[in-house]
Each structure stands twice: as C-alpha cells, then as structure tokens.
Amino acid sequence: MATQRIIDFINTRRPNGPCMVLDLEVVRENYHNFEMALPESKIFYAVKANPAPEILRLLASLGSNFDTASVAEAEMALDAGATADRISFGNTIKKERDIARAFELGIRLFAVDCIEEVEKVARAAPGSRVFCRVLTDGAGAEWPLSRKFGCVPAMAVDVLLAAQKLGLDSYGVSFHVGSQQTDLSAWDRALGDAKYVFDKLSMEGITLKMVNMGGGFPTRYLKDVPTAQAYGQAIFQALSKHFGNRLPETIIEPGRGMVGNAGVIKAEVVLVSKKAANDNVRWVYLDIGKFGGLAETMDEAIRYQITTPRDGDLAEPCVLAGPTCDSADVMYEKNPYPLPISLTIGDEVLIEGTGAYTTTYSAVAFNGFEPLRSYVI
Numbered sequence: 001m002a003t004q005r006i007i008d009f010i011n012t013r014r015p016n017g018p019c020m021v022l023d024l025e026v027v028r029e030n031y032h033n034f035e036m037a038l039p040e041s042k043i044f045y046a047v048k049a050n051p052a053p054e055i056l057r058l059l060a061s062l063g064s065n066f067d068t069a070s071v072a073e074a075e076m077a078l079d080a081g082a083t084a085d086r087i088s089f090g091n092t093i094k095k096e097r098d099i100a101r102a103f104e105l106g107i108r109l110f111a112v113d114c115i116e117e118v119e120k121v122a123r124a125a126p127g128s129r130v131f132c133r134v135l136t137d138g139a140g141a142e143w144p145l146s147r148k149f150g151c152v153p154a155m156a157v158d159v160l161l162a163a164q165k166l167g168l169d170s171y172g173v174s175f176h177v178g179s180q181q182t183d184l185s186a187w188d189r190a191l192g193d194a195k196y197v198f199d200k201l202s203m204e205g206i207t208l209k210m211v212n213m214g215g216g217f218p219t220r221y222l223k224d225v226p227t228a229q230a231y232g233q234a235i236f237q238a239l240s241k242h243f244g245n246r247l248p249e250t251i252i253e254p255g256r257g258m259v260g261n262a263g264v265i266k267a268e269v270v271l272v273s274k275k276a277a278n279d280n281v282r283w284v285y286l287d288i289g290k291f292g293g294l295a296e297t298m299d300e301a302i303r304y305q306i307t308t309p310r311d312g313d314l315a316e317p318c319v320l321a322g323p324t325c326d327s328a329d330v331m332y333e334k335n336p337y338p339l340p341i342s343l344t345i346g347d348e349v350l351i352e353g354t355g356a357y358t359t360t361y362s363a364v365a366f367n368g369f370e371p372l373r374s375y376v377i
C-alpha cells in the first residue's frame with residue numbers, strides 16, 4: 001500500500017508523467033521480517049527485482065548478501081558496499097568471459113545446472129563453490145519460472161560429481177519454487193529433491209553443505225498472502241522433515257518479497273472510450289502499460305491493485321490498456337478490471353505493490369515514451 005511518505009512525496013513533488021516511488025522504510029521492515037522468519041538462513045537479495053542504488057546500499061548496510069544475474073548486477077552490489085564474498089552469481093546461463101570477470105571481482109559462488117556450465121566455471125573460476133539448480137514444477141506460483149532453469153535431481157547428482165572432479169567445490173543445491181508463490185508447501189517438495197541429491201552425493205563421499213531455497217515470497221496484490229513468518233514456519237518444518245537434525249546451511253533469495261510492497265506507481269488516465277455507441281465495454285487507457293514497466297501483466301499473470309480518486313463510486317469492469325501504439329499493450333481484457341464509472345481523463349491513479357519487476361522491465365524509449373522514472377525515498 002502507498003505509505004504516507006509516498007503520498008506526501010507525490011503530492012508535494014507533483015512528478016510529471018508516470019513514475020515509481022519506493023519507500024525504503026518498507027524495504028527495511030521487509031528485511032527484518034525475513035531475518036526473523038528464517039533466522040538461520042542467509043538472505044541474498046535478488047538484485048534483478050529492483051537494482052536502485054539506494055535499495056542496494058540500504059540492504060548492504062543491513063548485512064544482506066546479493067544474488068546477481070550478470071556482471072553489471074554484481075558491480076552494482078559492490079558499488080553499494082557489499083564485499084565479493086557476499087555476492088553469488090546465481091544465473092545458470094553465463095558467458096565464460098563473464099564468469100572470469102566475476103572471478104576477478106572476487107566472486108566465488110556460482111549457480112550451474114548442467115555439465116557444460118560446470119566446465120566453463122571450472123576453467124574461468126577455478127576452485128569456486130558451485131551449487132546445482134534443480135527444476136521445480138512452479139505449481140502454485142502466479143509468475144512461474146518454467147523449465148528454463150534447473151535440471152532433474154538425478155542429473156544434478158552428475159553435475160555436482162563432475163564439478164568436484166574438475167576441482168570445483170560442490171557446495172549445494174538450489175531451486176526456485178516460482179515467483180509470487182502462495183502455496184506454502186511448494187518448498188517441501190523442492191527440499192525433498194534437495195535431500196535426494198545430498199544423499200546421492202554422500203554415497204560418493206561428497207558432503208554438500210548448502211541449500212539455496214530461492215525466492216518466491218509474495219507481495220500482496222489484490223489477494224491477501226501469508227506472512228513471512230508463515231513461510232518461515234512452513235520452510236523450517238519442511239527442512240526438519242527432510243534433513244532431521246542435520247540441517248544444511250540455507251540461503252533465501254527474496255526479490256519481489258523484499259521490495260514489491262515498498263513501491264507504488266503513479267499514473268494518469270489518458271482516455272476513457274468505447275468501440276461503438278451501443279457497446280458497453282469501456283476502455284481505460286493509462287499513461288503506463290506493458291512497455292512502461294507493467295510487463296508482469298503479460299497473460300494477465302500479475303493483477304495489481306489500482307486506487308483512484310473516485311474509489312467508492314459505482315465500479316464496473318473495463319479493459320485496461322497502456323498508451324503505446326502496440327496492440328499487445330493491453331493489461332487486463334480477458335479478465336476485465338473493475339474501476340469507478342466516474343473515472344475520467346486526467347485522473348491520477350496509484351498502482352500498488354509495484355516496487356519489484358517494474359522499472360527494469362520498462363523499455364528505454366519504445367514509441368518515444370521515456371523509461372519509467374523511479375524515486376527512492
């Protein structure tokens with residue numbers, strides 16, 4: 001929800017055009033909630049969710065570690081004050097020269113999900129720790145991460161064996177249960193797979209030490225979501241169930257759950273219209289759309305809460321679209337979005353819970369619209 005600080009900022013600064021305003025105090029609170037929910041786990045903030053320098057500096061000062069997907073993200077974390085031993089290169093798809101650059105920067109923790117990638121890491125970052133990502137089905141997630149990353153657990157065994165043979169330190173297993181995961185039992189299934197890999201390697205004389213439990217912690221959009229504490233309890237129970245009293249080191253990589261609810265997008269109604277005189281479908285066009293930062297409305301996956309100055313008036317479903325000349329730039333049509341019928345051109349609306357996966361998804365200048373401006377306060 002928009003905090004008072006965000007509302008005051010918008011009202012006094014009157015920023016022109018669509019923008020995302022993010023309250024660092026909410027990020028601070030989220031960080032503490034994760035710390036309290038999973039006190040034994042190290043937090044690696046997933047930088048891709050929102051790499052604003054102010055956020056990275058705050059998290060670095062609070063003691064966070066950083067999950068980075070590229071050399072540029074790793075450099076941003078370093079610039080924010082994190083040391084290289086607090087940074088992981090968590091992308092399973094890396095150019096060998098980028099692995100070498102990360103190694104030069106001092107990074108020694110890398111994700112892999114196949115032997116081909118292990119070979120690159122062994123050449124470019126000799127002796128480093130690697131963890132192998134296993135596939136999950138993403139069931140229960142509103143933004144599933146599909147089959148692009150990870151391998152089946154049986155293959156993870158071979159990958160980690162190969163890593164050890166090539167002089168790397170086979171350190172653990174990772175997974176990501178899918179983003180905006182509202183099913184608390186998703187971690188249980190994945191931790192069962194992780195334990196399987198631990199056991200198989202143990203039979204080969206290799207003791208894995210770490211489970212990277214990924215992100216997936218949700219932000220509240222239209223529906224309530226369980227608290228960080230509820231996630232912590234469910235995850236701790238699943239860990240105990242599978243690993244007994246020999247718990248591995250654990251990492252969590254919250255992205256959305258760390259910054260999503262800290263940000264709000266201020267946007268403006270550009271047009272309200274219909275397609276025919278006798279058509280009762282109302283189209284509402286905002287000055288922000290899929291290319292301006294709301295990419296996660298793709299397939300209507302993420303459904304944001306929108307507040308308007310006319311809330312309380314009678315609301316009826318409408319098609320909600322962005323301002324560009326691209327017909328894909330429609331946010332909600334299959335499942336129309338209820339907005340007040342009194343909503344009119346020029347009204348300012350707030351799109352809540354937009355601190356994650358918005359500014360970085362915004363096109364540089366598609367159709368001449370400038371990239372989504374961001375104010376971190």
Ligand SMILES: *Cc1c(COP(=O)(O)O)cnc(C)c1O
Pocket residue numbers: 046048049067090091176178179180214215216217253254255256257
């Ligand atoms: C994107 C990503 C995350 C963050 O996921 P959220 O669902 O936003 O918490 C964590 N880990 C990895 C490896 C990622 O790619």
